[in-house]
Amino acid sequence: MILRFTIPTLLIIASCPVFGQEVKPIEEVVISPGNDRENSIQIELSKDKIQNKLASDLGQILSLLPGLQIKNYGDVGGLKTVSFRSLGAGHTALVQDYSSVSTTQSGQADLSSFPVDFIERLELITLSPTRTQIPVHAKLAGAVVNVESVHSYVGTNMRNLILGAQAGSFDQYEGYLMLQKRSRKWAGTLTGKIRSYGGSYPYTYLNGNTRIQDRRKNNSLLEYFGTASIQFSPNSDHRIQLRISGNEYKKELAGAVIFYNSNAAQYLNGFGLNGSLNHRYSKNKWNIFSSVNYQKNNLQYLDSTYLNSLGYLDQRFYSVQVDFQSQAAYSITKDLEILIGSSFISEELKGKSLVGNRHRNTSESILGMEWKALGKILVQLGVQGVFEKRDTVNQSQWNLLPAVSWSFDLGSKNKIGIVYRYTCRQPTFSELYYRQIGNTKLRTEKAHIASLRYELALPFKKGISQTMIQPFYSYVYDKILAVPTKNLFIWSIQNIGISDAIGVEFTQFIQKKIANHTLGARINYTFQYTRDISDPESQTYGDLLSYSPLHSGSLELDYSWKKIGFFILTSYLGERYAMNQNIPVNLLEGYVLLDAGASYTQQLKKSELTLRFSVNNITNRQYSYINYFVMPGTHFNIRLQYAL
C-alpha cells in the first residue's frame, strides 16, 4: 500500500523558472521551415499570443500546439507534463535559455513550474541538426520544446523596466518585475515573480447517478522565482552570458477526488537552483556555442495522514545535474552547413527512499548537416554513451540515434517534407531505484518516429493564409511501464510495453489587416490513434492507450484595433479512456472549453501601460483531464503591466 501514496510524488520534480516579456497587440503563428533563415523544423508561438492568454504556466500554452499532449492534474500549480505524438513525456526535452531542464528524478518536467511572463520565443522543434544553441542532449530527444526568455540572446525586449500585477479567481495573486540595463557591450537582466493561489474552487462530479457539489480543499500554492543574467560582448563575434536562477515553492496537493473521503493532506515543498555560463562565437562561416550548467533541485513530499508508525510520511529527494557541451557549425558553402558537437552530463539523485547507486554519466556526440540540394536535407547522427553502476556492476551502453529529413518546394507556395528519427530515453532514477518499485534491470525505451509535412502559404491582399498538415507514425518498444508485481499496491517497473500511434496534425492560420484592424484565426487539430500492441493475448491488445484521445484541437480568433485586442479560444479534448481497457466504464467524456480575453495598451511617452483581462471556461464546464482531478469552472484574471 506504500506506493499508492508516493507514486504521484515521483511524477513531480522541482524545476527552475522561465522569464521574459513585452507587449505587442498583434499575434501570429510562425510556421517554419518556410523561412530559409531557419535551419530546423519547428512551430513557434509569438510572445504576444502567449501573454494575452494570462496563462498560469507553460503547460497551458503548449496545449495550443499541434501534436503535443498535455497531461493536466490540476489548475494553478497542478502537475502538467507534455508528450509528443504519444511518445511519453520522457521523450520530449524542455530547453530553457539554451539549457536542457534537468529531469533527473522523474524523467519529465513539471510544466506548472514554468511561468510564461517573460517568454520571448516558444518553439516546438522536431529536428534542428545545425542549430548550435539547442543542447546536444535535447537534439537527440523525440522533440524539443524550446523556451527563450528576456535572458536569452533573442533580445527583442528593449524595455528597462517591466512591472506587473495580476489577480484572479480563487485567491490568485501574482506580481512580477523585470529590470534590464543594456549598453554596447554589456546587458544585465533581473527578473522575479511571486505568486500565491488559494485554489478553493467549487466543482461538481458524478457519483453513480448522483451529482455531488463540493469545493476543492488543500489546493493552495505559494511560489517564488528569480533570475539574474549578465551578458558581455567584447566585440560582435563573441558573447558570454552568466545566468543564475532559483525558485521555491510550497504546494498543497489536493489529488484526485476520493468518494466519501475528502481528507487528503499531502504537501510538496521544494526549491531549485540553476547556474549557467555560456559563450557564443559567430564569425564568417563559424558559429560555435559552448556552455556549462549546474542544476540542483530539492523536493520534499509530506503526507500528514499517512498511517505508518510515525503518523506521517516525509520523503526528501535531492538531485544535481552538471553538464557541459560545445557545438560548432561551419558553412562550407552557401548551401551546405555542418555541425559537430559533444556534451557530457553527470546526474545524481539522493533520498532515503531510494536504493542503489543513483549516479549516471552520459556522453553524447552529434554530427549534423544541412544541405540545400534537391530542396533541403537535414541529417543528424547522434552517439549516446551511458555509464552507470547498477547492482554493484559498472555498465556502459551505446546508442546510435539517427535522424533525417528532406523537404522541398512545390512551386512558390507549397512545401513538402519527410522526417524520420530514432530516439530513446533512459530509465529515470525513480524507475530504477525507488524503494520497492525500482527495477535496476530496466533497458532503454526506444522509439521510431516518421512524419510527412505539407505546407501551403497563400499571401493575399494585406493578409496571409498558412496551412500545415503532418501525418505521422510512431512506434515505441521496450516501453517502461508500472505494473503490479508484488501485490496490487506495490507496483514495479518493467520493460513490457509496445505501442504505436498513427495520426495527423493540422494547423490553419489566417490573418488579414483592414486599415487599423487586424483579424486572425487559427485552427489546430490533432488526430492520433495510439494503440497498445504489447501482448496479442492481452485483453487490451489493439486498444487505445489510457489518456490518449483520438481527437483534440483548438480554434482561436483574434482581433486588434489600435490599442485594443480581443481573443476567443475554443479548445476541445476528445473522449479518452482512464485505463487501457477500452470498455464503456473506463470512457471519459470529451469536453469543449471556451476562453476569451481583451487587452488595452496605452502609450505614455516612453512607457507603456497594458491592461489585460481574461475569462476562462466561460460555459462553466465541469471537467477533468485525468479522472477525478477536477478542474475549475468559470474563472477570471486581470493583469496590469507597466513597461518603461
Next chain:
Amino acid sequence: MHYKIFPVLLIALLAFSCKKKKTPEPEAPQILQHGMLVLNEGLFQQNNATLGWFNFSDNSYTGNFFEQKTNRSLGDTGNDMKRYGGKIYVIVNVSSTIEILDASSGNSISQISMIANGTPKQPRYITFYGPKAYITCYDGYVDVLDTASLSITNRIQVGANPEGLAVSNGKLFVANSGGLNFPNVDSTLSVIDLGNYQEITRITVGKNPGSVQTDVNGDVYVISRGDYAGIPSRMHRINANTNTLAQSFTFDAGSISRFNTNFLISYHDFSSGDNKIALFDPNTETMLYPEYIPTSGIQTLYGVQYSDITNKIYCLDAKNYTVTGQVHVFSPNGIFETSYNVGLNPCNILIYE
C-alpha cells in the same frame, strides 16, 4: 479559396469521434437468489470499486448492482465483504466506509464513515462474534461495530496496519502487517480478549502478517507474507489456548480459505506469475495435494472461496490488475467447470441459493 474546406474537415472528423455507447446493464434483481455478489476492488484513486451481481440462471452480470440499488458508487478500493445475519458488510478501504446492505435484497441500510478526527481509518477486513463486528483499520486499531445499532462502540489498539483477523476461543487474533513501515514491517499477531477488549499478548509469527483463518479445532493459522523478495510467504499455526506459535510450515502460502474441514491455500508468485492452490488438512497438519486445482487458466490468483451452497470452488482472477477479471469455477474435486467475466480485481464473492 480552397483552404476554407479545412474547418469543414475538422468538424467532420470530430463528428466521427470514438464515442462508444454505454449499453445498459442488466437490471439488478429485487431479491437475491441463484447468483453471486462479486466485490471488485477496483484501483486506487479511480473510485471504481464495484459490487456486481452474477445471475446463474442466464449467466448475465450486472456490474453496477450497487449503483442501481443506491444511485451512488461504492467508492475507492473495496477490500472485504461478508454476510452476517440479515446484513452484508462491505469494507471500502480508501473511501474509508463500511456499506451495510440488506442481505436478501442488496438494498442499502447504512453507510458508516470511518474517518476519525479528519484522518481516514482505512478499514481493511471484517469478522464477527456474537452481536459485534470487528474491523481492522490501517491506523492501528480494530473497531468494534454493534451489528444492531450499526455504530462503532469501541476502538482496540493493536499493531501497525492490521490486516486479517479471526476469532477463536473467545479471543480475537489480528495480523499486524506494518506494511506502511516497509521495509521495517511488523511480524506479530495481536491477541485480544473479547471480554474486555484488552490486548493479551502479541505473538511473533514472521514478517508482514496478512491472512488469518481458524480451523474446526479452534487453531489459528496466519500467513506471513515476507518481503516479496528474499523472505518467503509462509503459513504458521497458533495454539489459541496458549497464545503461542505452535508450528511454521515450509510451503508457499498467500491466503487461507476454508473448504469443509480442510483449507485451500492459495499462492501467487509475483516474480514468476505462477499460481498454486493446495489442499491442506489442518487436523493432521499435512499437505494433502500441493496443487489441488489446476491453475493454467488463471493469470493472477486473487482469492479462493468455497461455497457449501453450490458445493463449488471459486477462484478469483485479477488478470493484470488493470482489466476486468474473472471468476473460475471448479468442482470440489478440482475439475474446471466454467469461467464468469466480472469486474476489476475481484476479491470476494457471496453465493446465493
